[in-house]
Amino acid sequence: MENGRTPAQQQEVETLRAIAKKPALQRVPTYLKLSGPGWLQGAMTLGGGSAVTSLTIGALFGYELLWVQPISMLIGCIMLYVLSHQTLHTQKKPFESMKKHVNKPIAWGWALAAFASSIIWGFAHYPLSAGMMEEIIVVTTGFSVDPENTFIRDLYLLGLAIIAWAGVAYTALKYGEHEGSGNAVKFFETGIKVLTGLIVIAFAWVVISASINGKVDWAAVAAGYIPSSFPDTAQGVTVVMAALGSAVGINMTFIYGYTLLHKKWTADHAELSRYDIGIGLVVPYVVVTSLISIAAAGAFFGSDMGIEGKLSPTQAGTMFMSAGLDEVTSRLIFAFGILGMAIGSLVMHMLCCGSAAAAMFNFPENSTKYKIALLAPTPAVLGVFVWKTMGPYVILPTAAICGFLLPIAYIGWALLNNKKDYLGDAMPTGTKRLFINLAMVLCIITVLASVTYSTLVKLGYL
Numbered sequence: 001m002e003n004g005r006t007p008a009q010q011q012e013v014e015t016l017r018a019i020a021k022k023p024a025l026q027r028v029p030t031y032l033k034l035s036g037p038g039w040l041q042g043a044m045t046l047g048g049g050s051a052v053t054s055l056t057i058g059a060l061f062g063y064e065l066l067w068v069q070p071i072s073m074l075i076g077c078i079m080l081y082v083l084s085h086q087t088l089h090t091q092k093k094p095f096e097s098m099k100k101h102v103n104k105p106i107a108w109g110w111a112l113a114a115f116a117s118s119i120i121w122g123f124a125h126y127p128l129s130a131g132m133m134e135e136i137i138v139v140t141t142g143f144s145v146d147p148e149n150t151f152i153r154d155l156y157l158l159g160l161a162i163i164a165w166a167g168v169a170y171t172a173l174k175y176g177e178h179e180g181s182g183n184a185v186k187f188f189e190t191g192i193k194v195l196t197g198l199i200v201i202a203f204a205w206v207v208i209s210a211s212i213n214g215k216v217d218w219a220a221v222a223a224g225y226i227p228s229s230f231p232d233t234a235q236g237v238t239v240v241m242a243a244l245g246s247a248v249g250i251n252m253t254f255i256y257g258y259t260l261l262h263k264k265w266t267a268d269h270a271e272l273s274r275y276d277i278g279i280g281l282v283v284p285y286v287v288v289t290s291l292i293s294i295a296a297a298g299a300f301f302g303s304d305m306g307i308e309g310k311l312s313p314t315q316a317g318t319m320f321m322s323a324g325l326d327e328v329t330s331r332l333i334f335a336f337g338i339l340g341m342a343i344g345s346l347v348m349h350m351l352c353c354g355s356a357a358a359a360m361f362n363f364p365e366n367s368t369k370y371k372i373a374l375l376a377p378t379p380a381v382l383g384v385f386v387w388k389t390m391g392p393y394v395i396l397p398t399a400a401i402c403g404f405l406l407p408i409a410y411i412g413w414a415l416l417n418n419k420k421d422y423l424g425d426a427m428p429t430g431t432k433r434l435f436i437n438l439a440m441v442l443c444i445i446t447v448l449a450s451v452t453y454s455t456l457v458k459l460g461y462l
Helices: 006-017 024-034 035-045 048-059 070-090 094-101 105-118 122-141 150-175 184-212 218-224 234-246 250-263 269-299 311-321 327-361 368-374 376-418 420-426 430-458
Strands: none
Touching: 006 024, 006 048, 006 070, 006 269, 024 269, 035 184, 035 269, 048 070, 048 122, 048 234, 048 269, 048 311, 048 327, 048 376, 070 094, 070 234, 070 250, 070 269, 070 376, 070 420, 070 430, 094 105, 094 218, 094 311, 094 327, 094 368, 094 376, 105 122, 105 250, 105 327, 105 376, 122 150, 122 311, 150 184, 150 368, 150 376, 184 269, 184 327, 218 327, 234 430, 250 327, 250 376, 269 311, 311 327, 327 368, 376 430
16 A cells, blocks of 8 residues: 555546646546545435425525525535545544534534434435335325325335335445445445436426426526525525525534545545535535426416415425326426435435444444444334424424534634644635635625524514
């Protein structure tokens, strides 16, 4: 090994050095091949929350707010770029860095919030997964359970949720072998890339079908990406503020640094990591959320379907069909897309629990304890029974705690980015340092404003 690298890792570094002077576009194919951690971030954020938010934006506001989610993601990526820079140059675990150089309570709060939120949001994602699987089964086989028999239907949905859990757990545990198998991480990342591609295809199919049926105004779509107006209703402001603060969640921020270390990336991978975030997170997020919002805007906005509040994916599938799309597109393809989003997010929830527990209690990430921690979200399969009653009681405190800890963690990273004793020669200087600090301040202010507004709305003060 050279500098502690395996021959394969050394070859990867030499490849990166060889293409460093090529034009940006010529580097993309190589970066796409070598990318990975950014795709995992994409899988985590493209979950049920993104799906529902995208449906709501399109159904209630048409094409007007298409700019919100791209800008939300770009703001969130500021801190991921900063965390990437720090982790790659120091090769230190983010939790330990936060604990040693910033503040122990902040570090522990960050880890505990990432761990807890990854479990709690699973209670919403397993019912969503089961609901989409039920939809797929109904459309493909005609089999359905009598909705009036709630006991039998709940057991049926639990069975579907357990099937989803089994696939999620197997996938997460295989990734958990990353220290013992050189191919585990690569196979997992390839699977996430394929899943993301299939999700994009599914929603592109829905939008193309809607467009063929005359349901999409492409001139209005183009105008919707230009933030020329801001909502003047409380509902519109709430949607915008919630989106601005939630594109990058606290569990995403925690696990990202660890996925970089799992890949054995170093400072030589700094530019690759930036492309990786763009290719694996920003592009899929913007494309998928845009496609869902465009489809919802074309089918539902301005209609007399009585849409109020949030539009669920199951409702949307049926309503797409009522709006003129065929059953395969509106229910089957759409359901596959939503299911893929939910499953990808659930896998990342498990991985976040494993990494957070390993960081807090200092045990190896290929140990039995780590694998047990991976399975911490398992009780979330009971969400098919309890989420409707549990949700209102846990959403507010969880969202508020995680929301307010997120900008605090961001402040921690901003402090770390200006610590010479931590970053050494990798600490930004001059104009670059000023620009990065201003960008981080913008990010912190935006997220703090978002979580404050959203919390006040939920408490009934606004």
